[in-house]
Structure formats: C-alpha cells, structure tokens
Amino acid sequence: MSADDAEARLRLDSYLPYRLSVASNAVSGLIARAYQDRFGLTIPQWRVICVLARDGRLTQGQIVGRTFMDKVTVSRAVQGLAARRLVDRSEHHADGRSHMLALAPEGRRLFSEIAPLALAYETALISGLAPEEVTLLRRLLTRLQSAAAALVGEGERPPIG
Known part of the structure; x- marks a missing residue:
C-alpha cells in the first residue's frame, strides 16, 4: 500500500487504536472521578490496591x-498509598533492593468499600450488551493485548504482507 493510499484510507473515527483509546479514556475518566471524589484515590492507586487485595504481598516489580x-506510576501510587497508611512496606528478605507490599487494615477496609462500586460500574457499562457479546469482547481484548505485546517484542514493526 502506498503512502497516498494509506492517507486516503485512514480516518481517525474508524481507526481501531484510536477508538480503543477513546473508549478507554471515557471509562477511565468516569471511574477516576468516582474514585477521586469519594475515596481520594487515583486510578493507579486503585489498581495497586486491587492487585494487593487479590494477590497478597508483592514487590513493586510484581x-x-x-x-x-510503568515503574514510575506504580512507585508514585505506592508512595501515596503508604503515606495514607493504606499499604504496608516490609523488608524483602530475598532481595534487599526491594520491599514487600501488602494492604494495611485500612487498605483492606477501603477495598471492601470500593469493590462493589467498581463492579456496579462494570455492570452499568456492559448493561447494553448480551452475555455472549461480553464474552466475545473480553476474548477480543485479550487477543488485541497479546498482538500488541507481540509487536512490541518485534520492535513495534507492523507485520509485512
């Protein structure tokens, strides 16, 4: 495909990466406002809390x-959560350069308060979709994420063909 052909065919409103980004930003913005207004949390802080609630003690790298x-985003989120005493840091006995992180009791309480709200947002967002459409959407998003990861592994070169 020539550059002229590509230019003629590319329309932002139908370009899938753009549409995914816009949809993601709309959903993240909605949820970010709710978490910030009600709980004083950023989206990265909420993600850290959620992962620690599910998986228990982890390092920042995990x-x-x-x-x-990215590392900087996680580091800032953890610092903010630790300052609010929502996350506890302890020594990592196998690796002196990192710490083990776990939810503090107040972090667990906050998670138990936010989790139903998060699930309610998800329910509201997918309420116009049939169950099989939700299943398909999840499967397609997983495949797109895998394809993006593979392209990054190839130095972000588009496939030739």
Missing part, C-alpha cells in the same frame, strides 16, 4: 507486571 503500569 505489581508492574500484573498491572502493565
């Missing part, structure tokens, strides 16, 4: 791997 957030 949280990065589970959330796909």
Whole structure:
C-alpha cells in the first residue's frame, strides 16, 4: 500500500487504536472521578490496591507486571498509598533492593468499600450488551493485548504482507 493510499484510507473515527483509546479514556475518566471524589484515590492507586487485595504481598516489580503500569506510576501510587497508611512496606528478605507490599487494615477496609462500586460500574457499562457479546469482547481484548505485546517484542514493526 502506498503512502497516498494509506492517507486516503485512514480516518481517525474508524481507526481501531484510536477508538480503543477513546473508549478507554471515557471509562477511565468516569471511574477516576468516582474514585477521586469519594475515596481520594487515583486510578493507579486503585489498581495497586486491587492487585494487593487479590494477590497478597508483592514487590513493586510484581505489581508492574500484573498491572502493565510503568515503574514510575506504580512507585508514585505506592508512595501515596503508604503515606495514607493504606499499604504496608516490609523488608524483602530475598532481595534487599526491594520491599514487600501488602494492604494495611485500612487498605483492606477501603477495598471492601470500593469493590462493589467498581463492579456496579462494570455492570452499568456492559448493561447494553448480551452475555455472549461480553464474552466475545473480553476474548477480543485479550487477543488485541497479546498482538500488541507481540509487536512490541518485534520492535513495534507492523507485520509485512
């Protein structure tokens, strides 16, 4: 495909990466306002709380791997949560360069208060979809995420063909 052909065919409103970004920003913005207004949490802080609630004690590096957030974002989220005494830090006996993180009792209480709200938002967002559409959407999003990860592994080159 020539550059002229690509230019003629590319329309932002139908370009899938753009549409995914817009949808993600709309959903994240909605949820961010609710978490910030009601609980004083950022989205990264909420993700850290959620992962620690599910998985227990983790290092920051493990949280990065589970959330796909960058190291700086996770570090700032953890610092804010620790300052509010929502997360406890303890020594990592196997690796002196890192700490183990766990939800403090107040973090667990906050999670138990926010989790029903998060699930209610999800229910409201998918209420116009049939159950099989939700299943398909989850499967397609997983496949797109895997394809993006594969492209990053290839140096972000688009496939040739």
